[in-house]
Amino acid sequence: xxxxxxxxxxxxxxxxxxxxxxxxxxxxxxxxxxxxxxxxxxxxxxxxxxxxxxxxxxxxxxxxxxxxxxxxxxxxxxxxxxxxxxxxxxxxxxxxxxxxxxxxxxxxxxxxxxxxxxxxxxxxxxxxxxxxxxxxxxxxxxxxxxxxxxxxxxxxxxxxxxxxxxxxxxxxxxxxxxxxxxxxxxxxxxxxxxxxxxxxxxxxxxxxxxxxxxxxxxxxxxxxxxxxxxxxxxxxxxxxxxxxxxxxxxxxxxxxxxxxxxxxxxxxxxxxxxxxxxxxxxxxxxxx
Amino acid sequence: xxxxxxxxxxxxxxxxxxxxxxxxxxxxxxxxxxxxxxxxxxxxxxxxxxxxxxxxxxxxxxxxxxxxxxxxxxxxxxxxxxxxxxxxxxxxxxxxxxxxxxxxxxxxxxxxxxxxxxxxxxxxxxxxxxxxxxxxxxxxxxxxxxxxxxxxxxxxxxxxxxxxxxxxxxxxxxxxxxxxxxxxxxxxxxxxxxxxxxxxxxxxxxxxxxxxxxxxxxxxxxxxxxxxxxxxxx
Numbered sequence: 039x040x041x042x043x044x045x046x047x048x049x050x051x052x053x054x055x056x057x058x059x060x061x062x063x064x065x066x067x068x069x070x071x072x073x074x075x076x077x078x079x080x081x082x083x084x085x086x087x088x089x090x091x092x093x094x095x096x097x098x099x100x101x102x103x104x105x106x107x108x109x110x111x112x113x114x115x116x117x118x119x120x121x122x123x124x125x126x127x128x129x130x131x132x133x134x135x136x137x138x139x140x141x142x143x144x145x146x147x148x149x150x151x152x153x154x155x156x157x158x159x160x161x162x163x164x165x166x167x168x169x170x171x172x173x174x175x176x177x178x179x180x181x182x183x184x185x186x187x188x189x190x191x192x193x194x195x196x197x198x199x200x201x202x203x204x205x206x207x208x209x210x211x212x213x214x215x216x217x218x219x220x221x222x223x224x225x226x227x228x229x230x231x232x233x234x235x236x237x238x239x240x241x242x243x244x245x246x247x248x249x250x251x252x253x254x255x256x257x258x259x260x261x262x263x264x265x266x267x268x269x270x271x272x273x274x275x276x277x278x279x280x281x282x283x284x285x286x287x288x289x290x291x292x293x294x295x296x297x298x299x300x301x302x303x304x305x306x307x308x309x310x311x312x313x314x315x316x317x318x319x320x321x322x323x324x325x326x
Numbered sequence: 327x328x329x330x331x332x333x334x335x336x337x338x339x340x341x342x343x344x345x346x347x348x349x350x351x352x353x354x355x356x357x358x359x360x361x362x363x364x365x366x367x368x369x370x371x372x373x374x375x376x377x378x379x380x381x382x383x384x385x386x387x388x389x390x391x392x393x394x395x396x397x398x399x400x401x402x403x404x405x406x407x408x409x410x411x412x413x414x415x416x417x418x419x420x421x422x423x424x425x426x427x428x429x430x431x432x433x434x435x436x437x438x439x440x441x442x443x444x445x446x447x448x449x450x451x452x453x454x455x456x457x458x459x460x461x462x463x464x465x466x467x468x469x470x471x472x473x474x475x476x477x478x479x480x481x482x483x484x485x486x487x488x489x490x491x492x493x494x495x496x497x498x499x500x501x502x503x504x505x506x507x508x509x510x511x512x513x514x515x516x517x518x519x520x521x522x523x524x525x526x527x528x529x530x531x532x533x534x535x536x537x538x539x540x541x542x543x544x545x546x547x548x549x550x551x552x553x554x555x556x557x558x559x560x
Binding site for chain 2: 203206207209210213214216217219220221222223
């Protein structure tokens with residue numbers, strides 16, 4: 039196989055991987071602070087994509103302009119979801135929480151189906167149909183912008199977690215909830231804010247990537263599954279692990295589909311997941 | 327200062343505490359001793375807000391705290407150094423200490439408090455950039471105490487500070503506690519090590535099967551035939 043095609047697939051996979059990583063990071067943020075495995079994670083991203091689509095169809099606003107709007111919108115939806123639904127249900131245990139989010143998946147999917155129908159739609163941005171050529175590799179601009187923004191947001195999130203009081207409180211809750219409570223940390227407030235932040239990040243990600251992915255009501259679960267794989271792959275709760283995991287899964291998927299064709303290639307991330315679970319059950323960088 | 331009145335607590339159907347009353351006055355160092363499973367840690371959970379008692383009152387400087395959660399207890403001025411230390415393992419010593427000052431009373435003064443904690447435990451300053459899990463057991467205990475002090479408490483509660491430490495480290499820890507009490511900090515010391523805790527305290531309570539079995543001055547308790555036989559092995 040010619041080297042330039044492999045290079046193309048690798049670079050494209052890396053860019054997709056950067057987006058996967060951000061989705062996985064926001065999932066990790068919610069999982070480790072709130073104890074919720076959020077199966078509706080990708081659906082919140084889809085919600086943001088539909089938001090961007092609606093704004094475009096109603097006002098002609100470019101999705102890149104909608105992104106800053108969709109952050110607070112999704113963050114607010116996240117905060118409400120956590121305080122009204124997730125927290126009361128989580129009191130019944132982790133499994134109840136996960137089941138709730140599965141329910142949310144289907145409620146939202148069917149609501150979107152009713153409102154918008156099941157057709158694939160695409161939303162253009164001013165960068166659609168533009169390409170970046172770099173050392174013989176041709177990359178669609180929307181993907182490049184989505185990936186660059188995803189990396190920037192990941193770095194911001196990391197800086198926040200490591201360098202601010204709020205970030206330290208989030209990590210404290212993730213490492214030992216009872217000890218965090220004994221410090222007088224307002225657990226509920228930090229959890230609500232972390233949940234809102236995680237969903238808000240999906241708001242931005244959805245708007246920034248809407249031009250790259252086709253929009254359908256049912257694509258949420260795909261993002262959720264990839265994020266789950268990345269999270270487990272890198273080691274649950276491990277920030278750098280999620281980042282590396284996202285890039286690795288992106289490349290594996292890209293190069294895999296190139297070598298084996300789309301259908302067989304789509305299996306590769308899941309095969310990798312099985313292998314990681316078999317041989318490194320705590321993830322690549324996770325620790326026991 | 328701390329007034330625990332007729333507190334009962336249970337986990338599900340298992341009653342762990344029954345009608346427990348205990349008080350700690352300003353400036354005192356009070357010991358609560360008893361064997362494993364007597365209910366010491368459960369009582370500490372009720373005082374610090376981790377567990378809501380099924381009956382009774384926990385009042386601190388006139389504020390009712392029972393069932394109001396940890397935030398209320400910390401803000402009122404109670405800081406618990408928990409059993410097993412419970413430091414944040416994948417955070418640095420400095421980050422652990424800063425987290426101790428999360429309550430709104432302590433937050434603005436945390437740089438000053440940090441200096442005082444480093445004065446008390448110079449070892450923590452040497453290790454301030456290290457992850458807490460890389461510390462020795464004794465250093466982790468220092469960190470847990472230091473973190474508790476960062477909350478600027480009026481009452482510092484220590485749950486089993488001697489657990490798992492070498493004899494030398496136990497002595498060092500208790501020297502630090504005596505020094506803190508000498509500086510005017512009120513303390514409640516919960517221990518299985520009866521001899522040591524009665525030696526540093528002014529008063530004590532003996533808890534057995536979830537009830538207060540005996541109370542008195544430290545000398546009285548140390549001379550009590552029951553305590554001597556059951557706890558001191560004399």
